[in-house]
Amino acid sequence: MKLISRIFANRRHRNMVTVMERERFNRTMPGQTAAMVGARLGFLV
16 A cells, blocks of 8 residues: 555655756666666565
8 A cells, every 4th residue: 555655646846956867867777767766666677
């Protein structure tokens, strides 16, 4: 249930530097970004 609430939770106001860094990281290393998200959410991507 906690996983579902995390997925569908309202987007929190985020630091703009963090958002820009994640977008840059996603453009340069998309596999690494997916691995980080998978580790955070607790499943293998």
